[in-house]
Every structure is written in C-alpha cells, then in structure tokens.
Amino acid sequence: MTLITNYLGLTLKSPIVASSSPLSQNIDSIKRLEDAGAAAVVMYSLFEEQITFDSFYVDYHLNKGVDSYPESLSYFPEMQSYNVWPDEYTNLIRRAKEAVEIPIIGSLNGVSLGGWTDYAGMIEDAGADALELNVYFVPTDVNLTGEEVEYVYLDLLQQVRRTVSIPVAVKLSPHFSSIPNMSARLVEAGANGLVFFNRFYQPDLDLEALQVVPRVVLSNSSELRLPLRWVAILYERLPVDFAITTGIHTSEDVLKGLMAGAKVTMMASELLRNGIKRIGQIQEEMRRWMEEREYSSVGQMIGSMSQKNCAEPAAFERANYLKTLASYQPIN
Helix, strand or coil: CECCEEECCEEECCCEEECCCHHHCCHHHHHHHHHHCCCCEECCCEEHHHHHHHHHHHHHHHHCCCCCCHHHHHHCCCHHHCCCHHHHHHHHHHHHHHHCCCCEEEEEECCCCCHHHHHHHHHHHCCCCEEEEECCCCCCCCCCCHHHHHHHHHHHHHHHHHHCCCCEEEECCCCCCCHHHHHHHHHHCCCCEEEECCCCCCCEEECCCCEEECCCCCCCHHHHHHHHHHHHHHCCCCCCEEEECCCCCCHHHHHHHHHHCCCEEEECHHHHHHCCCHHHHHHHHHHHHHHHCCCCEHHHCCCCCCCCCCCCHHHHCHHHHHHHHHHCCCCC
C-alpha cells in the first residue's frame, strides 16, 4: 500500500501538504512538519506590502537629512549589516532546503504588477521546488468590472511565468462568476496547479471601541464542500493539478478531496488547533481505511468520485441543490 502522489511534477510521499501558515516561519517548525509526515511545506506568504514598505523604508532613511550638512553621510547605515526582510524570506527557503528532504513551495501574496514579482525569481534561485501565487484581491471600486478583476489575476500569473521556470500554482478566490472559465484561462496562462480556495478573512466591528477589528477564524470540515464540488466538476476537464486547501481536518476530508480529483490536500487550521502530530494520525487512519477496502494506492482513488466518473453527474449541479432542499426534514 502506498500513499505516494504527484503534484506540480513533484513526487510526494503522501497527499497531505502543510499549507501556508505561521508553522513555516522557522527551520525547527519545518523540520517538525517533515518528521510528522508532511509531504511538502508551502511557506508562509511573502506579502507585496512588505516588499514595497521595506523599499520605501530603506530609501527614506538613506536619504533623510542628506542635504543638511556634509557630515550627514555618517547617518547612513552600513549596508552589509542591513537585512531587508524579504531577503530573509529567501534565506529561510535556502536554509529549509538544506535542512529537510521534502519539497519546499514558496508563496507570494500580492495583486499588482511590478518589481515585487522579481522576488519570484529570487524564490526560485533560493531553491524552492515550486511557487504558489496567493492572490488576495478584494475589489471595492464600483466601476471595476468582473472582467478587469480577472485580468489582474491573469496578468500577474503571466508576469511571474516569464520570471520563473519552476512549477507555479494559483490559489483561487471562490467568488469568480465562472470558476470553470477562469480556471481554464489560468491554465492557458501557464498555471501548473490550481488551489481551491483562498479564504478571505472578514473584518468585524467592535461596538465598544467603535473600531473595525480583525477576526481570524480557523476553518472547519464543513467548508470542504465548496472546493470539493468544483474540483469534482473540473477533474480531467483541464490539464492541471488540483489541490484543496479549505476544510481539510480529518482522514475522511483527505479521502473525499482525493476522490473528487485533487492530487493533494493542504492543511493548516487543523495543525494550528490540534498540533502537527495530527498529520501522522490522519495518515494512519487513511492506511486502515484503504486496507479495509483493498485499495493499494492513492492513485486508485483520485477522481473516482468526480463528475466525470460519477454514476449521477447531476449530483454536482443544480439537481443536487433541489435534492438537498427536499431532503431536509425540520424538527416538529
């Protein structure tokens, strides 16, 4: 029996990948993820704002007071001792590649075109095995059309694709008007993998302080249904690898994701809530489940319950909506 799968051209020892989270912020934690059984690690995201902020910050302090008097040159910091934060990110990737044997996937979070995509090349040079584009864009301009929003994603991917030769996956938003069409256009633009879905964290209102406050809410298994549906519908319709990163908490969640058509399932909330050891526990539960049902490999189940291979394809479309409503029986 084998749990081996392939994702983005990488051979992975299991379909459980540690998704982007604070767990990848230091080498010790990355080693613990490998020891626990993670097949690969997606690094925490390098944000566009961090890159641009650091650039402005350095420029400001290098030039502050430069015209005041000649001795102002002594204000300059020694550049060899000044480390720009994004460079530390690439250094962490380099050190991670030396410390562990599992693949390391870089992550860029941004939305605008520009110099920040140069860091995609730096991430590749640091030794990353692949790159995940975590595009976090919330359109608020009432004059911005849906088509223009889509081009933001496509242009960003195309620019990164021109920069790197390693595999690139795109983490999608679930809010496109046509997920199949957008997925197809991303594949055409060069995406090697599609990750379903990005979770947009919603702000909350503090009624006492009268402030908008952040609220980080970890996912739960019920959130798996949305990516499960779209992966099952798109399986084998596009020449791309699928990953599910929302709602993966149990061995059952992993198995469902694989049967829908995902090559890997990515996990963060479960590890943050219950510890890294959960990876090994889930893998053992998967092995028992596969043994009881005489599966010899993960490959046998990938896509086995996709729309393409389902005895009732309409279960993933509108007919399932009507059937679900009819199945609910209220308590009297």
